[in-house]
Amino acid sequence: MKSNEQKAGSAGSLRTVLASDLPASLVVFLVALPLCMGIALASGAPIMAGLIAGVVGGLVVGLFGGVPLLVSGPAAGLAVMVFGFINELGFAATCAAVAAAGVIQMVLGGMKVARAALGISPAVIHGMLAGIGILIVLGQLHIVLGGAPQSNAWANLRELPGQIMDLHGPATILGVVTIAILVLWQVMPDSRLKKVPGPLVAVVVGSVAAAVWGADVKRVELAGSLFESIRLPELPANWGAFAAAVFSLALVASAESLLSAVATDKLHTGPRANLDKELFAQGMANTLSGLMGGLPITGVIVRSAANIAAGAKTRASAFIHGVWMLLFVSLLGSYLGLVPLTVLAGLLVHVGAKLVNMHHIHELRRRGELVVYVVTVAGVVGINLLAGIGLGFAVAVARLLWRLGRVQVQVKQEGEVHQVRVGGALTFVGVPQLSAALAQVPSGAQVELDLAVETLDHSGYEALESWCQNHRKTGGKVWMEPLEEVWVRKGASASSNKTEVPVSATTTLSSEGV
Numbered sequence: 001m002k003s004n005e006q007k008a009g010s011a012g013s014l015r016t017v018l019a020s021d022l023p024a025s026l027v028v029f030l031v032a033l034p035l036c037m038g039i040a041l042a043s044g045a046p047i048m049a050g051l052i053a054g055v056v057g058g059l060v061v062g063l064f065g066g067v068p069l070l071v072s073g074p075a076a077g078l079a080v081m082v083f084g085f086i087n088e089l090g091f092a093a094t095c096a097a098v099a100a101a102g103v104i105q106m107v108l109g110g111m112k113v114a115r116a117a118l119g120i121s122p123a124v125i126h127g128m129l130a131g132i133g134i135l136i137v138l139g140q141l142h143i144v145l146g147g148a149p150q151s152n153a154w155a156n157l158r159e160l161p162g163q164i165m166d167l168h169g170p171a172t173i174l175g176v177v178t179i180a181i182l183v184l185w186q187v188m189p190d191s192r193l194k195k196v197p198g199p200l201v202a203v204v205v206g207s208v209a210a211a212v213w214g215a216d217v218k219r220v221e222l223a224g225s226l227f228e229s230i231r232l233p234e235l236p237a238n239w240g241a242f243a244a245a246v247f248s249l250a251l252v253a254s255a256e257s258l259l260s261a262v263a264t265d266k267l268h269t270g271p272r273a274n275l276d277k278e279l280f281a282q283g284m285a286n287t288l289s290g291l292m293g294g295l296p297i298t299g300v301i302v303r304s305a306a307n308i309a310a311g312a313k314t315r316a317s318a319f320i321h322g323v324w325m326l327l328f329v330s331l332l333g334s335y336l337g338l339v340p341l342t343v344l345a346g347l348l349v350h351v352g353a354k355l356v357n358m359h360h361i362h363e364l365r366r367r368g369e370l371v372v373y374v375v376t377v378a379g380v381v382g383i384n385l386l387a388g389i390g391l392g393f394a395v396a397v398a399r400l401l402w403r404l405g406r407v408q409v410q411v412k413q414e415g416e417v418h419q420v421r422v423g424g425a426l427t428f429v430g431v432p433q434l435s436a437a438l439a440q441v442p443s444g445a446q447v448e449l450d451l452a453v454e455t456l457d458h459s460g461y462e463a464l465e466s467w468c469q470n471h472r473k474t475g476g477k478v479w480m481e482p483l484e485e486v487w488v489r490k491g492a493s494a495s496s497n498k499t500e501v502p503v504s505a506t507t508t509l510s511s512e513g514v
Helices: 004-043 047-064 076-089 091-110 114-119 122-144 153-165 169-187 198-213 239-265 275-292 301-309 316-338 341-355 358-366 370-382 385-404 431-438 458-473 483-488
Strands: 071-073 298-300 407-414 417-426 446-456 477-480
Touching: 004 047, 004 071, 004 076, 004 122, 004 198, 004 301, 004 316, 004 341, 047 071, 047 275, 047 316, 071 301, 071 316, 076 091, 076 122, 076 239, 076 341, 076 385, 091 239, 091 275, 114 275, 122 153, 122 169, 122 239, 122 341, 122 358, 122 370, 122 385, 153 370, 169 198, 169 341, 198 316, 198 341, 239 275, 239 298, 239 301, 239 385, 275 298, 298 301, 301 316, 358 370, 370 385, 407 431, 417 431, 417 458, 431 458, 446 458, 458 477, 458 483
Parallel strands: 417 446, 446 477
Antiparallel strands: 071 298, 407 417
16 A cells, blocks of 8 residues: 555546646647748658658657657757758668667666767757758748748758749738747737747747638648558668768757757756666667657757746656647647648748857857857858857867967066966966977076966976976076965966076976876
């Protein structure tokens, strides 16, 4: 028999689900449904592929994930990548790549290396998402205007003026109205009306307007029911491109999911994220989604934020939202055929524009990382997604090396004493600059050496030690804080009084300063 505590805990959990998670799951479902369709449209995949991914993401990650309030499903951040893979490999082979990427994610989660993904520079991640957002906007604007997207960003830009000059009346009006509703929903003051998700309002209003108007516009086409749309993936003809797709999807989907998990943790005070468990669950979901003919899945911060704002308390909300998705698509999926494609395109234009986050840009500019962001955006838009990520990562590494080499050495003479101040990061990269500056000190001079370094590695330590020894051999004197203390304090401001200290070449070094 259950103890009284167990009974109370079970009752409390059930009350939480009914009072908090069930209403929140409805809100998330209403947000996710139009987005799943829109992301499928942007990916060049069947609309049902996005809905399958939404169902699998909700059920599998909601049940097995390590981040209680994170909501998973198809994400706009992968749409451009998937679009390219479908054009190169075909849809069935892309599904196989999604399934294989999921297996890699499960292996990485089992190896407990999830935290390593957080080592990727946020400037690269934000730049990647902004570049994807720009590509989505450029492509979907053509559908809003009644045309068709081109193969790349430059072609979309080149054809855009002609598209504007040749507007397709009903399609353009419906798309623009959809965008206007989404913008209005974002800026209008809080009210009961605003509790209804903006994407749902925009899609419903656009669909009803098209039906009442009798507009001759393209609408969502579903090739059968949910279960009829399930299809096994196929092996690729181009194994090199397939391998690149698998590893690219595994990398980007893992990074986006884990960063969303960390961001979700900051939005609530409940249980913290288990990132390895979450990565394994994301892999399970992607493997199943790929095998069923669905799009890749990631954790999505927009849906997660809506989940938390709606009052969710446990992972039950994410799971139940998947149940709502399954029931709606299975029983009422035919009604989705009333949604005009231009309305979904308008929704995607708004989503893509929001991926260019001005708050992130200001923050990165303040931290001096804007160049990494700009290079990543330019690479994603101008070349391709992987090239953009690679260029951004290369610039981030180069910037790190440049910062590690930014040692400042000031030498000035006051009376008979030469004052030498060393600041910044004294590492192997900055040793040549240090040596050149110390060469200005005359032999036999009295030197007061002020070490205000932020970082000191073994090369910098030995360079200072060697110079002090050689300078004393010329009859000079050096007053400084003992190098051993500088080494272990990790760049803290020196507080001890300087004395003339003999520096021994046989001093034992601690690794704490590295």
